[in-house]
Amino acid sequence: MSFAYHNPVRLRFGEGVLDEIGALVAGRSYLLVTHPDAPMRPWRDRVTSLAGEPLAVVDTIEPNPSLALLRRVCDGLDGVDPEVIVALGGGSVIDSAKFLAAGHCRFAPAHDHLLHGAPIAAPALPLIAIPTTAGTGSDLTKWATIWDPEGNRKLSLNRDDLYPEAVLVDPLLAATLPWAMTLASGLDALSHALESLWNVNANPVSRTHAVQAAHDILAALPRLQRDLSDREARSLMSLGATRAGLAFSNTQTALAHNISYPLTLEYGVTHGIACSFCLPQVMQAALGVDADCDAALAASLGGTNLRDALSRLGVPADAAAFGVGPDDWRRIVTDAFAGQRGRNFIGSIGRFPGMG
Ligand SMILES: NC(=O)c1ccc[n+]([C@@H]2O[C@H](COP(=O)([O-])OP(=O)(O)OC[C@H]3O[C@@H](n4cnc5c(N)ncnc54)[C@H](O)[C@@H]3O)[C@@H](O)[C@H]2O)c1
Ligand SMILES: [Fe+2]
Structure with missing residues (x-):
C-alpha cells in the first residue's frame, strides 16, 4: 500500500x-x-x-x-x-x-x-x-x-x-441557519464524504474521515429536522462537515458534484440539494466496482437506506422534481461522466440507473 x-x-x-x-x-x-x-x-x-x-x-x-x-x-x-x-x-x-x-x-x-x-x-x-x-x-x-x-x-x-x-x-455560529439551509449545507457535506469514497483518489486516511463524517451527518440531520435548537446535533453536524472536508480535501469530489453544476446554473437548485438528491443513483453505479469502497460505503451508512433517509429529510428522489426532462437528464449525466470531477468517479456510465 x-x-x-x-x-x-x-x-x-x-x-x-x-x-x-x-x-x-x-x-x-x-x-x-x-x-x-x-x-x-x-x-x-x-x-x-x-x-x-x-x-x-x-x-x-x-x-x-x-x-x-x-x-x-x-x-x-x-x-x-x-x-x-x-x-x-x-x-x-x-x-x-x-x-x-x-x-x-x-x-x-x-x-x-x-x-x-x-x-x-x-x-x-x-x-x-x-x-x-x-x-x-x-x-x-x-x-x-x-x-x-x-x-x-x-x-x-x-x-x-x-x-x-x-x-x-x-x-454556535450555525445555530441561526433555517432548516432549508441546514439541510442543504448538511447534505453538501454528506455528498463530500460519499464522493471521496467512490473516488479514484481515495486512500485509507480520507476513507476513515469520510466514514465518520457520514455517520455524524446521518445522525445529526434528522435531529435538527425535529429541533433546530438541538445544540448537540449542531455540534455533530459541524464535526461531520469538518471530517468530510478533511476527506475530500485530498480526493476532490466526483460524479454527483459534476451532475450538480448544471442543476444549479440552469435550474437554480441550491448546491447542497443539487449534489445530494442523486447520491442513491450514483451509489448504485459505484457499488461492486471496488471492494474497499463497498466496505467503506456499508460502514458509512451503518444499515441506513440512503434513499429512504433522503426521502424522510424531504429531498426529491429524481431530477424531474426540479423540472429536468428525461433528455436533459441524460445529457447532464453523460456530460458529468466526461468532465474532470466525473473522471474521479470509479464507476462507468453503463452502471448508472437508466443509462445502460
Ligand atoms: N471551495 C469548496 O471546497 C466548496 C465546496 C462545496 C461548496 N462550495 C461552494 O459554496 C457555496 C455554498 O455555500 P454554503 O452552502 O455554505 O452557503 P452560502 O455561503 O451560499 O450561504 C447561503 C445563505 O445562508 C446564509 N447564511 C450563512 N450562514 C448563516 C447563518 N449562520 N445563519 C443564517 N444564515 C446564514 C447566507 O447569508 C446565504 O444567504 C456554493 O457556491 C458552492 O459551490 C465550495
Ligand atoms: Fe459541494
Missing part, C-alpha cells in the same frame, strides 16, 4: 472558539469578508471587538459568488492592501475571500489566473476562515468555486496557497 495525505490548515473546533480570532489575527491589518444578512451582525461585532477594527469590510457576498459580483467587490477595494483576510460566512464567503486572497484584492490577476491560467506574481494573502454553515468544507480546501452565469459555467480556483492559514469551527 502506498499513499499520501496532506492538509496544512490549523483547525480549532468547539463552541466559543470564535473568541480565538483576536489571537489569530495577532495585530495584523485585515479585510473582513461576510454576508449582508442580519444573523451575521453579532458575530461580525464579536470579531471586530476581539481583533480590532478591520482595514475594510466586504459585506455584500451573495450565494454562489459570480465574476460580476467579485468585480464589483474589487472595484470597491481600490488601494486596500490587508495583511490577512478573515472570512466569516458560508462557502460563498470563504470562496470569495479566496478569490480576493489570490489577487490581493485586485480583480484582473485573479480573473486572468482563473480563466487563462495566467501566473500570479505574489503568493496569496493568508486567510482565516470562520464557517457559519456546516457544509462546504471550503475552510479545509485549496479550492474556490466561482460562478459565471453569463458563460453558463462553474469555474474553480485551485492553488496550494489558498488553504486557509487557520479555521475556527464554532458550531
Whole structure:
C-alpha cells in the first residue's frame, strides 16, 4: 500500500472558539469578508471587538459568488492592501475571500489566473476562515468555486496557497441557519464524504474521515429536522462537515458534484440539494466496482437506506422534481461522466440507473 495525505490548515473546533480570532489575527491589518444578512451582525461585532477594527469590510457576498459580483467587490477595494483576510460566512464567503486572497484584492490577476491560467506574481494573502454553515468544507480546501452565469459555467480556483492559514469551527455560529439551509449545507457535506469514497483518489486516511463524517451527518440531520435548537446535533453536524472536508480535501469530489453544476446554473437548485438528491443513483453505479469502497460505503451508512433517509429529510428522489426532462437528464449525466470531477468517479456510465 502506498499513499499520501496532506492538509496544512490549523483547525480549532468547539463552541466559543470564535473568541480565538483576536489571537489569530495577532495585530495584523485585515479585510473582513461576510454576508449582508442580519444573523451575521453579532458575530461580525464579536470579531471586530476581539481583533480590532478591520482595514475594510466586504459585506455584500451573495450565494454562489459570480465574476460580476467579485468585480464589483474589487472595484470597491481600490488601494486596500490587508495583511490577512478573515472570512466569516458560508462557502460563498470563504470562496470569495479566496478569490480576493489570490489577487490581493485586485480583480484582473485573479480573473486572468482563473480563466487563462495566467501566473500570479505574489503568493496569496493568508486567510482565516470562520464557517457559519456546516457544509462546504471550503475552510479545509485549496479550492474556490466561482460562478459565471453569463458563460453558463462553474469555474474553480485551485492553488496550494489558498488553504486557509487557520479555521475556527464554532458550531454556535450555525445555530441561526433555517432548516432549508441546514439541510442543504448538511447534505453538501454528506455528498463530500460519499464522493471521496467512490473516488479514484481515495486512500485509507480520507476513507476513515469520510466514514465518520457520514455517520455524524446521518445522525445529526434528522435531529435538527425535529429541533433546530438541538445544540448537540449542531455540534455533530459541524464535526461531520469538518471530517468530510478533511476527506475530500485530498480526493476532490466526483460524479454527483459534476451532475450538480448544471442543476444549479440552469435550474437554480441550491448546491447542497443539487449534489445530494442523486447520491442513491450514483451509489448504485459505484457499488461492486471496488471492494474497499463497498466496505467503506456499508460502514458509512451503518444499515441506513440512503434513499429512504433522503426521502424522510424531504429531498426529491429524481431530477424531474426540479423540472429536468428525461433528455436533459441524460445529457447532464453523460456530460458529468466526461468532465474532470466525473473522471474521479470509479464507476462507468453503463452502471448508472437508466443509462445502460
Ligand atoms: N471551495 C469548496 O471546497 C466548496 C465546496 C462545496 C461548496 N462550495 C461552494 O459554496 C457555496 C455554498 O455555500 P454554503 O452552502 O455554505 O452557503 P452560502 O455561503 O451560499 O450561504 C447561503 C445563505 O445562508 C446564509 N447564511 C450563512 N450562514 C448563516 C447563518 N449562520 N445563519 C443564517 N444564515 C446564514 C447566507 O447569508 C446565504 O444567504 C456554493 O457556491 C458552492 O459551490 C465550495
Ligand atoms: Fe459541494
